[in-house]
Amino acid sequence: MKRLGISALSHGMLLLILALALSLDLLTDFSLLSFVLLTFSAMATQGAFWLLFHCRINLRFKDPSLTLMQMAVAIIWFSILISQLPEIRGSLTLLYIMVMLFGIFQISMFEFAFVGLLSLVCFGGVIASDLYFHPEEINLKLSLVQWLILASAQTWIALFGSYVRRLSERLKRQRSVLRHSNHKMQRANEELEQAMEQLDEIAGTDELTGVLNRRRFFEESRLRLAGTDEYQSSALCMIDLDHFKRVNDRFGHQAGDLVLERFCQITRECLRGSDLFGRYGGEEFILLLPQTNQESGVQIAERIRLAFEQYTFDSIEPGLRLSASIGATLHRWGETLEETLKRADKALYQAKSFGRNQTIYISGAQSSSRTLDNAGKTAKD
Numbered sequence: 001m002k003r004l005g006i007s008a009l010s011h012g013m014l015l016l017i018l019a020l021a022l023s024l025d026l027l028t029d030f031s032l033l034s035f036v037l038l039t040f041s042a043m044a045t046q047g048a049f050w051l052l053f054h055c056r057i058n059l060r061f062k063d064p065s066l067t068l069m070q071m072a073v074a075i076i077w078f079s080i081l082i083s084q085l086p087e088i089r090g091s092l093t094l095l096y097i098m099v100m101l102f103g104i105f106q107i108s109m110f111e112f113a114f115v116g117l118l119s120l121v122c123f124g125g126v127i128a129s130d131l132y133f134h135p136e137e138i139n140l141k142l143s144l145v146q147w148l149i150l151a152s153a154q155t156w157i158a159l160f161g162s163y164v165r166r167l168s169e170r171l172k173r174q175r176s177v178l179r180h181s182n183h184k185m186q187r188a189n190e191e192l193e194q195a196m197e198q199l200d201e202i203a204g205t206d207e208l209t210g211v212l213n214r215r216r217f218f219e220e221s222r223l224r225l226a227g228t229d230e231y232q233s234s235a236l237c238m239i240d241l242d243h244f245k246r247v248n249d250r251f252g253h254q255a256g257d258l259v260l261e262r263f264c265q266i267t268r269e270c271l272r273g274s275d276l277f278g279r280y281g282g283e284e285f286i287l288l289l290p291q292t293n294q295e296s297g298v299q300i301a302e303r304i305r306l307a308f309e310q311y312t313f314d315s316i317e318p319g320l321r322l323s324a325s326i327g328a329t330l331h332r333w334g335e336t337l338e339e340t341l342k343r344a345d346k347a348l349y350q351a352k353s354f355g356r357n358q359t360i361y362i363s364g365a366q367s368s369s370r371t372l373d374n375a376g377k378t379a380k381d
Ligand SMILES: Nc1nc2c(ncn2[C@@H]2O[C@H](COP(=O)(O)OP(=O)(O)OP(=O)(O)O)[C@@H](O)[C@H]2O)c(=O)[nH]1
Pocket: 208, 240, 241, 242, 243, 244, 245, 246, 248, 252, 253, 254, 255, 256, 257, 260, 281, 282, 283, 352, 356
């Protein structure tokens, strides 16, 4: 469409110049009728091309811009125009060059040769018609020189045009290669990022239970705690499975592993998405409950303890039940995670020494301890 616009504009400009020259009486041999006919024929050819584009018929051609066709039609039209203006024929041969330039970037060497040849044949036809109709007015030698100049100019433009086209095609190819490799690099980057995310997840996960490992738990907890203020409390719980060594000793290491896995499953089911749960080491686990006060923290700890206590490990031994001891505390704003952990550990130690299978809470403020469940309940084993 853009090319068609350029073509229509060129035709229009030429007709405008002719109209001006006509009105100023500069062209004695050019009649008004010729001008009108030329105007109509230009409108007809440009209109026909517009219709081809509008109805999308141009898409059926190898080159949908129809450049070659537009050039051929323009050459014929210009030749008719030139034949009507013998006085300024020399300067009008420039129009053929203009048509050739229209094809740069678009048509091939052979097509350039075809268009060049067509313009030479048409210009030759104009000279021949002059020879036939007005032999007395024509300067044959001058016309032949004009024809030869046009021939050499057309040859030069054909060679230069095909060189420019080859150059632009090479550029296009390089751009597409570049785009392709950019795309590949982007894909590789995405894969790498994914792999790094997976690696990071693996690096922060306990292999056996799938919960956070100690290092990742501490990293994440520190981040969470850094984002809280003095009005938001977080609870920290240390959990230790009771008499776990006996499970290993009696039923083997594999049974012990199964207990650890099942305990993690049970605990996860009791937690919210924002809670952090990790393996501290061996049969010891750690829990950070953000935005949790003493009451809720102890409630959650108890929920975990009771759920685990009620679970029967029938696959290990029918009716086998186990228990866990929990030490809980609140994180005091401004203290380090290690300090909070120390209190939770102390609470856990108390839970163990008071008979296991219970939650002991040590308040961060007073450092006083409180037993929260029956110390009488112990693991079946
Ligand atoms: N199966 C299994 N056992 C483990 C793993 N990690 C540590 N253990 C075992 O856990 C047991 C921990 O025993 P203890 O520290 O004596 O504690 P406990 O027997 O639970 O006794 P209390 O904590 O006092 O109730 C040891 O026998 C370790 O070998 C593991 O990944 N898998």
